[in-house]
Amino acid sequence: SSNMASSPRTDDHIVNGEVSGTARSREWIRLNVGGTYFLTTRTTLCRDPNSFLCRLVQEDPELNTDMDETGAYLIDRDPTYFGPVLNYLRHGKLVVNKDLAEEGILEEAEFYNITELIRLVKERISQRDNRPPKAGKKHMYRVLQCHENELTQLVSTMSDGWKFEQLINIGSQYSYGSEDHTEFLCVVSREYSSSSGSNQCSTDRPDHLDLHSSKDCRKLNFMYNLPASP
Template identity: 30%
Template structure:
């Protein structure tokens, strides 16, 4: 039985056939079960079918090796492809924003290792990278990484940050500044030639604190000598004191050009850097109106309140 279409085309009708009269019969294709209900093509089925290791075309490394390779590729990606990524930092409560490449500018620094290592960085509650350190002067570290020099007035403070984050170019730059050059090359080199200088500073603080009970001030006697001859003379003077000889702190002798007054200034400076208020003057020996200042002994006064 035939019928004529709108354009005069003759179409044979097969009653009971599942095929529509408008769809021609498609030839069977490999991997297709039916022209009407196709199954997944072979390439999709193969991706889901388990394959035996004996017939696998590629050898798979053990899980530990796969994880290690992933960590390594993550570090590589972090250090290169994501250098232009903008990130936020929380440095001790101070919020900063910068590019990841800025932090990775010096690969050997501790700062770069914080963001270029397999270990996961610490995040705060807002998802910012967190560094547990006072961030007051971190802006000057970022400024240097961006091509700016830190202010000379903050050379010592920024120098401490440069040493902590391991940024050697910044540390060397600050060491050449007038303020740090005089401190590192001049004063500290001189104090390194004064025997037991730092230990004696600690002894002075302990003696002053021990005598501060129920007192507004406490005093510490200091003996300062430049050479061995002065040391012998100072020893005789100390033996004639009425005070406890064990509490007298001795500085010197040393082989350097700075004078006794220079060393006294250094002692006062380093004690005040520890947060104490102190002053000094020549210690007087003798009795009543016959007292006279001793050229070797000095009295440091600690004021507590």
């Protein structure tokens, strides 16, 4: 905040064992990482005493330390990946935004020489790379030829897992009693795992479609598979 960046008063002193003013203001550190400002404490940055950041704020003579016009330490690194590094120093946990790559955080951890964070990121990468792939999902499609008076019954009696996709009017008409009826093609689909085994019971098989409608609604003698949409 602006108060933290302001110059300390000349009458700073210790009250009841607590340091006020100048000494306390020195605890707060301002960093300019790739043009983005971060405000944190000296204690946080020195969580790993051998890290670049701790050496920086301790003004290690072996480091070439530059500051901008606001008094912030200049660090020419990607600010996007500095966030997870700073948060680790704050609470000791590796929290990775889903939009960030672990390899990017590893690069920063190695640059700042934060030993434990390097270990955590490498462990996370190893877990990610060795995670078994998810079972692929596919869609099974069935096409049924039905009369219009069968449509309601068809939809209400489909087996669990099957869903209605499309209704196509094929235009042919025939006389049934004293009424004319239009025929339709009804497309239904079901998602299933590509690892589905042959030992599944009939009602769990991806190609099983249980219909309780009358003989006027019949399955056409073909089907086809398409991969699931990404």
